[in-house]
Amino acid sequence: MSSNAGSGEADDALSRLASGNNALQSLLRRLETGLEELLPNSSGRAKMRDLLAGLKEMGNEERQMESLMELCEVLSMGHEDVLLGFNVDSFLPPLVDILRMEHNPEMMLMGSRAITHLLEVLPKASPKVANSGAVQIFCQRLLNIEFIDVAEQSLQALHKLSAEHGEILEREGGLAACLMFVDFFDLNTQRTAAATAANICRSVGPERVARAAELAPQLAQLMSSSDARIIESGCLALARLVEAGTEDSDAVAVLLAPDTLGRILGLLLPADGQDRGAGIGAATAGLLLRAVAAGSRASGEVAARVLEAGGLDLVQALLSRPDQTPTAAAFVWSPEQLLQGLALCIELLPPLPCDEDVAVLVEEAAAGTEAARDLFGASGGVEAAAHGEAVRAHGAGLLPALADMAATSVGDAVRARCLAAAARMVGALDKDQLGGAAEGAIAGMLAGQLGSSGPPAQALALLLADLLLERLPLLAPRLARDGVLHEAR
Numbered sequence: 001m002s003s004n005a006g007s008g009e010a011d012d013a014l015s016r017l018a019s020g021n022n023a024l025q026s027l028l029r030r031l032e033t034g035l036e037e038l039l040p041n042s043s044g045r046a047k048m049r050d051l052l053a054g055l056k057e058m059g060n061e062e063r064q065m066e067s068l069m070e071l072c073e074v075l076s077m078g079h080e081d082v083l084l085g086f087n088v089d090s091f092l093p094p095l096v097d098i099l100r101m102e103h104n105p106e107m108m109l110m111g112s113r114a115i116t117h118l119l120e121v122l123p124k125a126s127p128k129v130a131n132s133g134a135v136q137i138f139c140q141r142l143l144n145i146e147f148i149d150v151a152e153q154s155l156q157a158l159h160k161l162s163a164e165h166g167e168i169l170e171r172e173g174g175l176a177a178c179l180m181f182v183d184f185f186d187l188n189t190q191r192t193a194a195a196t197a198a199n200i201c202r203s204v205g206p207e208r209v210a211r212a213a214e215l216a217p218q219l220a221q222l223m224s225s226s227d228a229r230i231i232e233s234g235c236l237a238l239a240r241l242v243e244a245g246t247e248d249s250d251a252v253a254v255l256l257a258p259d260t261l262g263r264i265l266g267l268l269l270p271a272d273g274q275d276r277g278a279g280i281g282a283a284t285a286g287l288l289l290r291a292v293a294a295g296s297r298a299s300g301e302v303a304a305r306v307l308e309a310g311g312l313d314l315v316q317a318l319l320s321r322p323d324q325t326p327t328a329a330a331f332v333w334s335p336e337q338l339l340q341g342l343a344l345c346i347e348l349l350p351p352l353p354c355d356e357d358v359a360v361l362v363e364e365a366a367a368g369t370e371a372a373r374d375l376f377g378a379s380g381g382v383e384a385a386a387h388g389e390a391v392r393a394h395g396a397g398l399l400p401a402l403a404d405m406a407a408t409s410v411g412d413a414v415r416a417r418c419l420a421a422a423a424r425m426v427g428a429l430d431k432d433q434l435g436g437a438a439e440g441a442i443a444g445m446l447a448g449q450l451g452s453s454g455p456p457a458q459a460l461a462l463l464l465a466d467l468l469l470e471r472l473p474l475l476a477p478r479l480a481r482d483g484v485l486h487e488a489r
Helices: 002-038 042-055 061-077 088-099 105-121 123-130 134-143 148-171 174-179 187-201 206-213 216-223 228-244 249-255 258-268 282-298 300-309 311-319 326-330 335-348 356-365 371-376 384-408 412-428 431-441 443-452 455-471 473-481 484-488
Strands: none
Touching (some): 061 088, 123 148, 187 216, 206 228, 228 258, 249 300, 258 282, 258 311, 282 311, 356 455, 384 412, 455 473
16 A cells, blocks of 8 residues: 555646646746747737748748848848748758759849848858858759849859858869850950859869869850950959969960960060950069969970960060060069069970089089079970070060069069079070170170179079180180189189
């Protein structure tokens, strides 16, 4: 009996406890509701709950459309008191589901517009949007255009994501989506597509450049546009891909096809009568120059194309003062950009025969620089005949320009690269041409370099003086008169 009584009392206690717990939970729910109603944003939270419920009501597209339109209006207005009740994690799944409603283009359009507004008013939501599955759908809408307004809105959303999430966009085919049918759109949308492509190219890694290079014709098409902003974006996209692909000579050769190189050189060094630098700013021009230099270094085939297209004309104009060559004033080049121009010059000139002892001395004297490579590195893609013709055509003008730049530059890096390029030129010119160019340009500059420059430039100036004496022994009195021999001692 006592055992049964004890068991009954325990059951009664558990029952009372459960009843009390239920009552407590009910009270807490009522308090929570009451407190929420007292919060300043209670109306906004309630509104968002209603909109979310409407979006989730699959099968009732009329209510879903009403909720979408109202959501777009709320997000476009961007009222802070309303947005405080907006939960990105709750709203994204139904919005992405709506993007898939291919039978209802109006719903797809409004869903795309809602996400675009969301990215505008809540930029911190972009990582969640980028990983929600929406990117793949946006790309599909651009690659398979059925409704132009849906495609344009999808592009707007991709553009909002491209600045910070270019890698995700590229992985989902975003670059092709932006470029494949760009001509179908109006001018403003074309500008958006080009700018988005440029943003995506910033995130393309070396292992994916070959895939991106398949779109080289579309990038070249952007660079041939009549609109300056589209040209600028096309140049940025191409330059970024070339820089990322310097370890893949095949991809670089595809990106810098002959027609594309011709367009680049036309932008950097336009023909007489054309606007200098038309379509691009100085910063973009510098990126293009660096891309051409990097491409020439990565691929001998590209170096040969650049030489054939007039690359040394560009280098000579870049090194010349504005009063010497009108086209030199197209841009104001920074020291870094001058270094890239000189790097291009070196790639287009035949290397000096490699002397291991001299190479070791140069490496020791110019430690931390690429002086030895600048002197002896082979540009294997350029035929000897092409080298000879280019050197003969530019020797009289380019050698003095290099000497003048070395003499007037305040940076040791620019001086050293000028001297390395001049050494290549001296080694390549025939003696008749060398005599006239060297006596007036080089001899007077060498003494100053030997006396005042840092170790890298001094070592290169000494090598250049030795090379001159080897090729033109009759130049010794002039070098002695100008103080070269004195400084060398």
